[in-house]
Amino acid sequence: MTPGAAMTPGAEVVVVGAGIVGAAVARALALAGVGVTVLDRGPAACGTSASGEGNILVSDKAPGPELELARHSAGLWPALAAELTEELGPRFPALEYEPKGGLVVATTAEGAAGLTGFAAAQRDAGVLATELSADQALALEPWLTPDPAAVVHYPEDAQIQPVVATEALLASARLHGARLRVGCEVLGPVVARGRLVGLRTTGGDIAADQVVVAAGPWSGEVAARLGVDLPVLPRRGVVLVTARMPQRVFHKVYDADYVGAVASGAEDLQTSGVVESTPAGTVLIGSSREHVGFDATLRVRVLRELAARALRLFPFLADVPVQRAYGGFRPYTPDHLPVIGPDPRLPGLWHATGHEGAGIGLSAATAELLRDLLLDRTPTLAATPFAVDRYVLTSTAPPTAAGTEHG
Numbered sequence: 339m340t341p342g343a344a345m346t347p348g349a350e351v352v353v354v355g356a357g358i359v360g361a362a363v364a365r366a367l368a369l370a371g372v373g374v375t376v377l378d379r380g381p382a383a384c385g386t387s388a389s390g391e392g393n394i395l396v397s398d399k400a401p402g403p404e405l406e407l408a409r410h411s412a413g414l415w416p417a418l419a420a421e422l423t424e425e426l427g428p429r430f431p432a433l434e435y436e437p438k439g440g441l442v443v444a445t446t447a448e449g450a451a452g453l454t455g456f457a458a459a460q461r462d463a464g465v466l467a468t469e470l471s472a473d474q475a476l477a478l479e480p481w482l483t484p485d486p487a488a489v490v491h492y493p494e495d496a497q498i499q500p501v502v503a504t505e506a507l508l509a510s511a512r513l514h515g516a517r518l519r520v521g522c523e524v525l526g527p528v529v530a531r532g533r534l535v536g537l538r539t540t541g542g543d544i545a546a547d548q549v550v551v552a553a554g555p556w557s558g559e560v561a562a563r564l565g566v567d568l569p570v571l572p573r574r575g576v577v578l579v580t581a582r583m584p585q586r587v588f589h590k591v592y593d594a595d596y597v598g599a600v601a602s603g604a605e606d607l608q609t610s611g612v613v614e615s616t617p618a619g620t621v622l623i624g625s626s627r628e629h630v631g632f633d634a635t636l637r638v639r640v641l642r643e644l645a646a647r648a649l650r651l652f653p654f655l656a657d658v659p660v661q662r663a664y665g666g667f668r669p670y671t672p673d674h675l676p677v678i679g680p681d682p683r684l685p686g687l688w689h690a691t692g693h694e695g696a697g698i699g700l701s702a703a704t705a706e707l708l709r710d711l712l713l714d715r716t717p718t719l720a721a722t723p724f725a726v727d728r729y730v731l732t733s734t735a736p737p738t739a740a741g742t743e744h745g
Contacts, residue, residue, distance in 0.1 A: 351367055351546060352536075352549045356376050356382035358387040359705070365516070392498045394498060403675060414703060415496060421510075426510065445650050452594055467492055474489075525563065526538040533685045534684050555632075564684065570691055577622055587614055611644075626640050682726070
């Protein structure tokens with residue numbers, strides 16, 4: 339049995355983080371009959387989940403564990419979105435789930451070679467990835483640049499409204515007995531006989547049989563307060579939002595540099611062109627990645643690069659005003675894989691974090707995997723690639739001095 343996986347009837351789990359991953363975990367556990375409390379030091383759905391584009395992608399992931407997780411999660415989302423819509427009723431805001439597919443576009447010969455090779459490897463892994471001629475691409479996206487070097491169509495890509503999806507998962511979890519406490523910050527652990535049995539918080543001590551850290555880019559900070567080292571760092575990203583217009587972008591469209599930017603661990607600025615419409619009539623333009631800690635400053639250089647890359651894909655955007663820009667922090671790990679499962683250094687501690695920019699899409703499968711591990715079920719996907727002990731651990735002893743020792 340995995341460390342800390344002995345769950346008894348009436349067990350209580352505390353989930354730290356009310357973003358989409360924490361919300362999905364809370365719902366999965368609540369549906370399984372587990373008592374759940376979700377904590378967040380701020381309002382729900384106001385961190386990373388509120389700063390993205392709602393991507394549910396397979397197109398940007400190379401063959402391997404993350405692609406397998408992404409494909410499984412993408413397969414779960416249609417039924418999950420339908421369940422949430424039916425359960426919460428017409429008065430709840432629409433989730434705006436759109437299985438609209440994606441186009442990846444190369445504008446140079448070098449980019450074309452990389453894109454076609456990447457797509458071929460994905461096809462070998464089971465991904466639907468169809469190379470298109472320029473005419474075929476323009477039939478799908480009439481406003482696209484007329485002379486792309488290569489285009490690949492990914493029909494499995496989808497999009498959802500991330501804040502509404504997060505709120506819907508939390509609402510559903512609460513309908514099934516979960517509790518939500520906002521404005522409640524984790525200060526330290528409560529430890530008994532070498533096991534985590536609760537949390538010290540600004541709202542008092544909270545008992546727990548298991549604790550799941552799902553705090554996105556703040557997970558490293560929370561883990562440190564619990565006495566363990568977790569190499570999850572913030573990676574800054576910025577999105578431009580245009581004024582409303584008649585729809586002229588019909589898929590998620592991004593340039594071939596996007597995959598390289600996602601996979602890069604470089605400290606300097608990484609940008610790529612990512613363009614998609616929203617049901618509200620705006621167009622979202624990304625994508626940037628840079629390691630600047632939690633510095634939220636909007637930089638003109640980043641905005642300029644995003645706009646320039648978007649224009650290479652859709653020249654018509656030159657005449658469209660930008661309404662606003664916003665940024666957020668993605669939970670980055672050194673090997674670009676999420677951390678999902680128990681922490682062997684401190685029984686009772688679990689992690690569900692490190693998804694970087696893929697947390698919206700991966701949340702459904704992450705919740706399923708963590709639920710199965712917690713309940714000692716055989717998971718659908720292998721959990722080993724996402725285990726916390728794939729890292730060189732820098733802290734091996736359970737916390738005592740930093741926490742409260744009971745018993």
